[in-house]
Amino acid sequence: MKTLTVDLGDRSYPIHIGPGLLAAGERIAEVLPAPRAVLVTNETVGPLYRASLQEALAGAGVSLLTTVEVPDGEAYKTLATLESVYDALLAARADRQTAVIALGGGVIGDLAGFAAATYQRGVPFVQVPTTLLAQVDASVGGKTAVNHPRGKNMIGAFYQPRVVVADTDTLDTLPDRELRAGFAEVVKYGVIRDAAFFEELEQQAGAILGRDPTALAEAVYRSCRNKAEVVAADEREAGQRALLNLGHTFAHAIETGTGYSAWLHGEAVSAGMVMAAEASHRIGLLPGEALTRIRTLLDRAGLPVAGPADLPVERYLELMGVDKKAEGGRVRYVLLEDIGRAFVSAEVPEEVIRAAIAACS
Amino acid sequence: MKTLTVDLGDRSYPIHIGPGLLAAGERIAEVLPAPRAVLVTNETVGPLYRASLQEALAGAGVSLLTTVEVPDGEAYKTLATLESVYDALLAARADRQTAVIALGGGVIGDLAGFAAATYQRGVPFVQVPTTLLAQVDASVGGKTAVNHPRGKNMIGAFYQPRVVVADTDTLDTLPDRELRAGFAEVVKYGVIRDAAFFEELEQQAGAILGRDPTALAEAVYRSCRNKAEVVAADEREAGQRALLNLGHTFAHAIETGTGYSAWLHGEAVSAGMVMAAEASHRIGLLPGEALTRIRTLLDRAGLPVAGPADLPVERYLELMGVDKKAEGGRVRYVLLEDIGRAFVSAEVPEEVIRAAIAACS
Numbered sequence: 001m002k003t004l005t006v007d008l009g010d011r012s013y014p015i016h017i018g019p020g021l022l023a024a025g026e027r028i029a030e031v032l033p034a035p036r037a038v039l040v041t042n043e044t045v046g047p048l049y050r051a052s053l054q055e056a057l058a059g060a061g062v063s064l065l066t067t068v069e070v071p072d073g074e075a076y077k078t079l080a081t082l083e084s085v086y087d088a089l090l091a092a093r094a095d096r097q098t099a100v101i102a103l104g105g106g107v108i109g110d111l112a113g114f115a116a117a118t119y120q121r122g123v124p125f126v127q128v129p130t131t132l133l134a135q136v137d138a139s140v141g142g143k144t145a146v147n148h149p150r151g152k153n154m155i156g157a158f159y160q161p162r163v164v165v166a167d168t169d170t171l172d173t174l175p176d177r178e179l180r181a182g183f184a185e186v187v188k189y190g191v192i193r194d195a196a197f198f199e200e201l202e203q204q205a206g207a208i209l210g211r212d213p214t215a216l217a218e219a220v221y222r223s224c225r226n227k228a229e230v231v232a233a234d235e236r237e238a239g240q241r242a243l244l245n246l247g248h249t250f251a252h253a254i255e256t257g258t259g260y261s262a263w264l265h266g267e268a269v270s271a272g273m274v275m276a277a278e279a280s281h282r283i284g285l286l287p288g289e290a291l292t293r294i295r296t297l298l299d300r301a302g303l304p305v306a307g308p309a310d311l312p313v314e315r316y317l318e319l320m321g322v323d324k325k326a327e328g329g330r331v332r333y334v335l336l337e338d339i340g341r342a343f344v345s346a347e348v349p350e351e352v353i354r355a356a357i358a359a360c361s
Numbered sequence: 362m363k364t365l366t367v368d369l370g371d372r373s374y375p376i377h378i379g380p381g382l383l384a385a386g387e388r389i390a391e392v393l394p395a396p397r398a399v400l401v402t403n404e405t406v407g408p409l410y411r412a413s414l415q416e417a418l419a420g421a422g423v424s425l426l427t428t429v430e431v432p433d434g435e436a437y438k439t440l441a442t443l444e445s446v447y448d449a450l451l452a453a454r455a456d457r458q459t460a461v462i463a464l465g466g467g468v469i470g471d472l473a474g475f476a477a478a479t480y481q482r483g484v485p486f487v488q489v490p491t492t493l494l495a496q497v498d499a500s501v502g503g504k505t506a507v508n509h510p511r512g513k514n515m516i517g518a519f520y521q522p523r524v525v526v527a528d529t530d531t532l533d534t535l536p537d538r539e540l541r542a543g544f545a546e547v548v549k550y551g552v553i554r555d556a557a558f559f560e561e562l563e564q565q566a567g568a569i570l571g572r573d574p575t576a577l578a579e580a581v582y583r584s585c586r587n588k589a590e591v592v593a594a595d596e597r598e599a600g601q602r603a604l605l606n607l608g609h610t611f612a613h614a615i616e617t618g619t620g621y622s623a624w625l626h627g628e629a630v631s632a633g634m635v636m637a638a639e640a641s642h643r644i645g646l647l648p649g650e651a652l653t654r655i656r657t658l659l660d661r662a663g664l665p666v667a668g669p670a671d672l673p674v675e676r677y678l679e680l681m682g683v684d685k686k687a688e689g690g691r692v693r694y695v696l697l698e699d700i701g702r703a704f705v706s707a708e709v710p711e712e713v714i715r716a717a718i719a720a721c722s
Contacts, residue, residue: 079447083440090511093682118479121506121517122597145482150451156482157518236483321454 002221006140007232011160015140015228017221019213021167022052025060028126031162032062034097037126038089039067040112041103042076045130048173053103053128066092070111074260077107077147079155085115099124099162105131105178106138106265110153113144117159127161130170132182132216133266136189136223139164141231141241147260151319152252158236166224168217179209180302181266186219187297188273189226192243195340197222202293205301243342246334247272250307250357253319257311263304270303271360279348279356280336290339306360313357317350363582367501368593372521376501376585379578382528383413386421389487392523393423395458398487399450400428401473402464403437406491409534414464414489423460427453431472435621438468438508440516446476460485460523466492466539467499467626471514474505478520488522491531493543493577494627497550497584500525502592502602508621512680513613519597527585529578540570541663542627547580548658549634550587553604556701558583563654566662604703607695608633611668611718614680618672624665631664632721640709640717641697651700667721674718678711 001018016027029035037057041050046069054064068088070081089100100123102112109127116125127139145156171179183205190198200222201208207215227244234241250272254263277294280286295305307316320331332346333353362379377388390396398418402411407430415425429449431442450461461484463473470488477486490500506517532540544566551559561583562569568576588605595602611633615624638655641647656666668677681692693707694714 079440079444086440086509086516087511090509090515114479118475118516118518120515121504121519143482148447148451150448154451154481155447155479157479158482 002217004221004224004228006160006228008160008235013161013163015164015166015224017135017166017168017224018217019167019169021165022049022128022170023056024165025056025058025062027165028057028101028163029060029062031126032099032124035062036065036097037062037099037101038065038092038094039101039103040085040108040115041067041069042072042108043069044072045104045108049103049130049170053101065094065098070108074107074147074255074265077111077145077260079146079148082111082115082146085111086119089115089119094119094123096120096123099126101126101128102139103128103130104134105129106134109134109138110143110145110156113142113159113161114146114156117144117157122159125159125161127164129164129166131174132171132179132220133185135166135168135171135220136182137185137227139166140224140227142235150256152255152260166220168213168220171216172211178264178266179211181264183209183301184266184270184273184298184303186223187294187301188244188246188269189223191273191294191336191339192246192334192342193230193340194222194226195338197226198297198339202297205297209301242332242344243334246336246342247274247276249320249331249333250275250316253316254307254311256319257315258308262308267304270298271305271307274298274305275307275356275360276334277336278359279333279352282352282355283335283348286336286338290336293339307357309361311361313354313361316357317353363578365582365585365589367521367589369521369596374522374524376525376527376589378496378527378529378582378585380528380530380574382526383410383489383531384417385526386417386419386423388526389418389462389524390421390423392487393460393485396423397426397458398423398460398462399426399453399455400462400464401446401469401476402428402430403433403469404430405433406465406469410464410491410531414462426455426459431469435468435508435616435626438472438506438621440507440509443472443476443507446472447480450476450480455480455484457481457484460487462487462489463500464489464491465495466490467495470495470499471504471506471517474503474520474522475507475517478505478518483520486520486522488525490525490527492535493532493540493581494546495543496527496529496532496581497543498546498588500527501585501588503596511617513616513621527581529574529581532572532577539625540572542625544570544662545627545631545634545659545664547584548655548662549605549607549630550584552634552655552697552700553607553695553703554591554701555583555587556699558587559658559700563658566658570662603693603705604695607697607703608635608637610681610692610694611636611677614677615668615672617680618676619669623669628665631659632666632668635659635666636668636717636721637695638697639720640694640713643713643716644696644709647697647699651697654700668718670722672722674715674722677718678714
């Protein structure tokens with residue numbers, strides 16, 4: 001097991017990464033103010049891991065008041081599903097000291113985290129991510145949210161967990177498609193701030209996607225270390241945290257434009273990163289060779305490097321106009337000077353964005 | 362105009378109190394990061410004051426993207442109404458810098474505040490309270506929430522406004538019943554921590570309820586000063602802030618038990634304070650004379666000193682069991698040693714609670 005700390009003063013918390021951690025109930029018990037919790041999971045992950053986690057928690061003296069199993073998928077990250085979580089918390093008479101534990105991928109973490117942030121104005125929260133995407137990104141940093149038909153993650157809160165427990169063994173049951181989708185966010189850290197990591201990923205992509213345990217655990221650790229550094233420096237996205245959104249403005253348009261069902265988040269991020277790299281190249285910043293390396297690594301990983309064929313450029317622009325990154329009507333894009341060097345700009349000409357999307361459609 | 366500060370480090374904010382403040386748009390403009398806002402009000406207050414506030418804001422350079430007018434009443438402080446506010450914010454393309462301004466009573470402040478806390482993970486928030494209850498209590502301190510059928514304020518967040526603008530002229534149009542309901546919370550400050558204020562209220566009750574402008578403004582100021590001190594010392598209710606809940610455990614049972622429609626919050630708090638005082642007297646703490654003074658002051662103000670005749674004691678206990686103040690299954694009560702001296706106890710025998718409720722039914 002390796003442990004990192006997200007350094008946020010009195011809201012600092014550990015991230016434990018390694019095999020077999022679902023059995024380590026004491027890693028959760030030690031951060032809770034009271035020995036009781038409610039588990040939130042989905043109908044895919046629940047049957048696989050809820051029993052082991054419940055047993056480990058019981059062994060550490062923590063009892064589960066109830067387990068909420070919601071349908072699987074981004075399409076269910078809604079206010080309606082959130083309301084069903086509140087109903088379950090109240091039916092179980094969960095009080096202010098009762099923890100909410102998220103067991104699942106990014107959707108479960110976002111949904112359960114927002115429920116924890118807002119149930120009785122905030123109860124303790126624990127992340128047990130079981131997908132690569134959640135282990136390297138969604139579970140760290142305290143962003144919680146649900147979607148609105150008009151935009152992804154439009155309703156949410158910044159709310160930090162008490163601990164993140166990333167059991168890399170749970171990735172064994174992850175479908176290949178989801179493993180690839182998570183890999184897109186791993187690549188993102190290399191692209192925005194860690195050129196050495198990007199190079200290693202070019203070497204290790206085969207081992208990671210082939211589920212080599214050591215390569216996987218190392219990729220999770222390096223990703224979390226990058227994310228923890230960014231979050232510690234800028235918890236509420238006033239500055240450099242926005243760089244983590246590389247490709248996300250395009251990706252959110254793809255996800256919203258396809259109803260949150262056809263594309264996985266990581267797949268949309270992959271296509272969105274290529275669009276951002278294209279735009280960066282077209283305004284004369286990112287060298288063509290770097291653009292090619294990014295596109296090639298994602299393509300080799302079986303990830304999409306273009307958006308959905310049936311989503312017109314106009315629809316992207318419309319959807320990006322209400323994206324949260326918009327300020328005063330202007331869209332702020334994360335662009336690249338090189339691999340490992342990203343920045344934010346609100347000055348990108350609309351023609352460049354149109355051309356970048358068109359080049360990747 | 363008098364100004365107080367709620368001292369919360371980098372989240373400190375001013376409370377401006379006085380006549381004519383709706384016209385002082387610059388008091389709001391000066392705290393906003395961008396000159397745009399969305400107004401949330403209700404169908405009663407909106408027609409009275411929205412035009413003046415909009416004009417004052419325009420004069421200070423702040424434009425309103427839209428105004429959301431929700432139905433009037435606690436019965437509408439729901440997730441469904443909240444969703445209609447999100448819809449309006451998105452339809453108006455409100456971004457992260459767009460402020461949400463609450464113009465109305467406690468329901469509007471709680472609802473709009475929770476919308477501001479969660480829209481795009483938090484946007485700037487401004488309180489313009491127009492009821493006595495909101496001016497002396499709800500608008501100060503950052504508690505925001507909506508109700509759930511199983512309990513009041515069960516879904517919410519701690520989220521501080523950037524400024525509170527309490528125009529005491531707006532109390533002129535407040536119905537007598539609501540003025541009295543707000544007076545219950547004024548009395549509460551005297552009872553829990555300010556015996557001198559309680560004595561003054563015994564002298565000034567007639568002038569305040571007769572809407573004497575000086576007496577009203579002084580009551581608002583003294584109440585806000587008490588609340589600001591408590592909130593600054595304990596923002597998230599880990600300790601003394603809980604004392605502000607005097608009578609509220611009983612009051613929430615009354616409100617939930619009567620469907621949030623028959624009783625105003627302040628009326629329920631009045632009856633609940635008498636129940637808490639009764640319980641405090643019955644366990645041998647609060648002198649009988651003090652109990653009588655509390656009951657008499659509230660009764661003279663035309664406030665209820667007993668709960669609804671048709672709410673059985675059993676139903677109170679059932680509803681209080683899921684109240685947020687419950688911890689580990691035990692209900693924590695705010696009790697009194699004397700006027701001006703309150704404390705929290707989780708050790709109150711159930712018989713005492715039953716007897717106190719029965720004595721006030």
